[in-house]
Amino acid sequence: MKSAVIVFPGINRERDMMLALEQTTGVKPVAVWHGETELPKVDLVVVPGGFSYGDYLRCGAIAARSPIMSDVKAKALKGLKVLGVCNGFQIITEAGLLPGALVRNASLHFACREVKLRIENNSTWFTNRMAKGEVVSCPIAHGEGNYICDADTLARLEGENRVVFRYAEGTNPNGAMNDIAGIMNEAGNVIGMMPHPENMIEPIHGKQDCRPLFEGLLAA
Amino acid sequence: MKAKIKVTLKNGVLDPQGKAIEGALGHLGFAGVGQVRQGKYFEIELAESDRAKAEVQVKAMCEKLIANTVIENYAIELG
Numbered sequence: 129m130k131s132a133v134i135v136f137p138g139i140n141r142e143r144d145m146m147l148a149l150e151q152t153t154g155v156k157p158v159a160v161w162h163g164e165t166e167l168p169k170v171d172l173v174v175v176p177g178g179f180s181y182g183d184y185l186r187c188g189a190i191a192a193r194s195p196i197m198s199d200v201k202a203k204a205l206k207g208l209k210v211l212g213v214c215n216g217f218q219i220i221t222e223a224g225l226l227p228g229a230l231v232r233n234a235s236l237h238f239a240c241r242e243v244k245l246r247i248e249n250n251s252t253w254f255t256n257r258m259a260k261g262e263v264v265s266c267p268i269a270h271g272e273g274n275y276i277c278d279a280d281t282l283a284r285l286e287g288e289n290r291v292v293f294r295y296a297e298g299t300n301p302n303g304a305m306n307d308i309a310g311i312m313n314e315a316g317n318v319i320g321m322m323p324h325p326e327n328m329i330e331p332i333h334g335k336q337d338c339r340p341l342f343e344g345l346l347a348a
Numbered sequence: 349m350k351a352k353i354k355v356t357l358k359n360g361v362l363d364p365q366g367k368a369i370e371g372a373l374g375h376l377g378f379a380g381v382g383q384v385r386q387g388k389y390f391e392i393e394l395a396e397s398d399r400a401k402a403e404v405q406v407k408a409m410c411e412k413l414i415a416n417t418v419i420e421n422y423a424i425e426l427g
Contacts, residue, residue, distance in 0.1 A: 186416055193413060222416065229418045236364045276361065276419065303362070 129345050131157040131172040134200070136191045139178035139215065141324065148326035149174070152342035162194040170208075172345065173200055177214030177269070177324060187230065187272045188218030197223050209253055210318045214270055217310070217320035225318045226311055227285070228277030234303025238271040244296035245309055245323055249289050252312060254319050256347050257340035263296050264337035266323040273322035275304035275311075285311055293321050349394045351406045352425040355415045356387040390414060402426055 131149050135142050142159065149157045158168050167173060180191035191197070197219075204210045204225055212220035218230045233239055245266045247258040258264070277285070282305055285291055293310030300307045302322070310321030325338035357363050363385050370384040392409070396402040406424050415422040 185413070189413065189416070227418075229416055231361070231419060232364050234362060234364055236368055274362070278418075 129153045129172065130155055130168075130170040131174060131345075132160045132167055132170045133157050133174045133176055134160050134162060134196055134216075135176075136162045136178070136180035136194060136219075138180045138182055139176055141177035141214065141326065144324075145174055145176040145213065145326045148329050148342055149345075151330065152339060153345055160196060162191065162196050164196045165199060167196070167199050167203060167208075172209045172211065173203075175200075175210070175212040175216030175219050176326075177216055180215055180219060183272075186222065188215060188220075188222040191215075191219045192222035192224075201225060204313075204318050207315065207317050211254065212318075212320040213326065214268075214273075214322055214324060217322055218272065220318065220320050226313055226320045227281045228275055228311075230272050230322070231274045231276055232272050233270070233274050233301070235301075238269075239273070239301040240267075240269040241301070242266065243268050243301055243309075243323060244299050246294045246296050247292075248294050249292045249312070252292055252316060252319060254341050254344055255292060257344040265328060265335050266325055266338055267327045268301055268323045270302070270322055273302040273304065275302075275308045275322075277305065282306065288314070290314070290316075292319055293323070349397060349399070349402050350427055351390075351392045351394055351402065352427065353390040353392065353406065353410060353414055354387060354423045354425075355390070355410075355420050356423075357385060358419055358421055361419045399426060 133142050133146050146157045244263050247262045250258045250260045290312050295307040295309050312319045325341050328338040366384040366386045373381045410422040
């Protein structure tokens with residue numbers, strides 16, 4: 129399972145993501161700078177979290193238009209697996225790979241804590257080691273994770289089982305519609321989520337609840 | 349030529365910043381303040397001198413980058 133992690137100016141979670149991928153899949157991911165125009169041959173591309181371009185204009189807006197994203201988009205349309213985490217979710221949504229938008233948390237506060245995440249769809253390449261309905265602990269750290277979309281899109285996401293992760297009842301940290309924490313595209317190869325599963329996989333993290341997500345990559 | 353662009357949140361999109369401003373105006377004693385919505389304003393200098401061509405160009409800029417049309421509307425003024 130070869131993977132690449134895209135690095136933009138202002139991104140700060142790429143090392144955690146690369147460590148998580150290496151520890152769970154046994155293969156060191158390739159770091160790809162945003163100015164590159166072509167991805168190496170990989171099975172998975174991860175757009176990590178952080179504050180690309182200082183969140184200028186809108187979170188993820190500038191990074192979504194960087195040179196490497198043209199190739200990520202082109203290959204995603206052909207089926208390449210893409211995972212966007214936190215700012216990465218904002219970036220791939222701004223790039224049009226996922227519907228809707230992520231706006232300011234309803235509370236106006238940056239939320240940095242552990243949440244409970246329910247696995248809504250366990251038949252994806254990232255959740256196949258989880259049980260449907262299973263609730264796991266996962267950290268979050270974002271100021272703009274409030275997922276919104278129009279009513280038709282929301283109905284489609286729900287109807288097509290494309291809500292992959294949901295904040296467990298009563299724990300929605302940002303006001304996201306239907307407690308949505310993560311979604312996938314129509315083809316199922318692109319997944320975006322606000323929480324940081326890469327920070328809950330080894331003993332030093334306190335809990336390892338999200339390790340099976342990464343281990344699931346090997347089965348996919 | 350200069351393009352002046354206003355980007356505003358679409359109706360129905362929650363604007364927590366606008367709400368906070370609305371609350372602060374109330375605390376300052378301003379009476380009669382209704383809903384507050386916060387937006388963005390851009391000025392872009394253009395080499396293009398033909399108005400129609402400039403409008404096409406700026407519209408494309410708005411669609412591709414300046415606004416996220418999922419949640420925002422934009423209005424262009426050329427001058």
